[in-house]
Amino acid sequence: MKKDIILAGVGGQGILTIASVIGAAAIEEGLNLKQAEVHGMSQRGGDVQSHLRISDQPIYSDLIPMGRCDVILSVEPMEALRYVPYLSEEGWIITNKTPFKNINNYPEEAALYAEAEKVKNHLLIDADAIAKELGSPRSMNIVILGAASFVLGLNYEGLKTTIAKVFGRKGEAVVNANIAALDAGRKIAADKVK
Template identity: 35%
Template sequence: MKKLKFDPLNIVICGIGGQGNVLASEVVGSAMTDRGYRVAIGETYGASQRGGSVMSHVRVSENQELSVLIPSGEAHIIIGFEPLETLRMTRKYAGPNTMIVYDPRPVYPLGVLQGIQQYPDQEALMAEIAELSAAAYPVPAADIAMEVGDSRAANIALLGAFTQLPDAPLSREDLEKILTQRFKGAVLELNQKAFAKGCAAVSEKEG
């Protein structure tokens, strides 16, 4: 079993309803369990299931019994499907060792689309995410998903990117194994393509 750099290892997965946040946390949790770790997962939801904030806490240990909630400032990895949600979670949960992988493409809330609210400046938002973390990796997961033919695959693309982080507790092969268990046929093939492109998006930056 691979030694954890931090024990417990705390992972926050965040986005908005409908982006596949819960599936992503289940895939990560399943892969960690397969590796022999103890895993605790908790989810919180915003005002609505689709369009509201969604956050998963994934806590991993070699032998500790864990509560499901991560204390403020103690996340080691943040996986974000939407940049403003990523920033919100970064402000609350990031610490000096936090690594972040996220999609910088905004999903505008209804108030912004109606002209009632204003979405934050994207460059300033990304700069703050980078400043508050040890390392931040923007990955165009939604664009990757559209390239492979299904917008719903953005979460799988980000999981691929996650495996390439220097502190990632799972290898690419660990998560690929879970994908083959979860999906079959054409859906599996599509998700494998999205996953591979997500891996490449971070490995190229690291290289």
């Protein structure tokens, strides 16, 4: 078992939370893990990414080689495309459709979607809308995680348990909202991928 995952987004969108859920779930399953994060200046509204590698074998590089990534998991559509050179031929691009516009020359959304659809295995979902519908807009990142859950190679119940642990300090309501977000993401992915 080996999964090389790139988590993408803009500073402050919550990709490190996704990373910590996947990471903790992988450890729970006894897998090896390496997770490279971006800190510092880029966190101020710039593009951020995290390379997350899980495997039952030893992992050497902290960075995923280009062309070897199994999943790009992105909370923002343009940021998903920034890492296409890393994706393997059979790799998945799973991204939120809602753009994060903090630059003047942000491209047309339609052009971004068209580009993402050129990737053989792609899944574009409106995670912001789903999270809003569930009454917890901040759980958008966990909707995306739910949508990606079927390609991560991790036990789904394990992901839920991990969410309960990661959000446990924030109380039961937050835990339940995030589990609902995970379920909603998984369901919409199942409907689309059919």
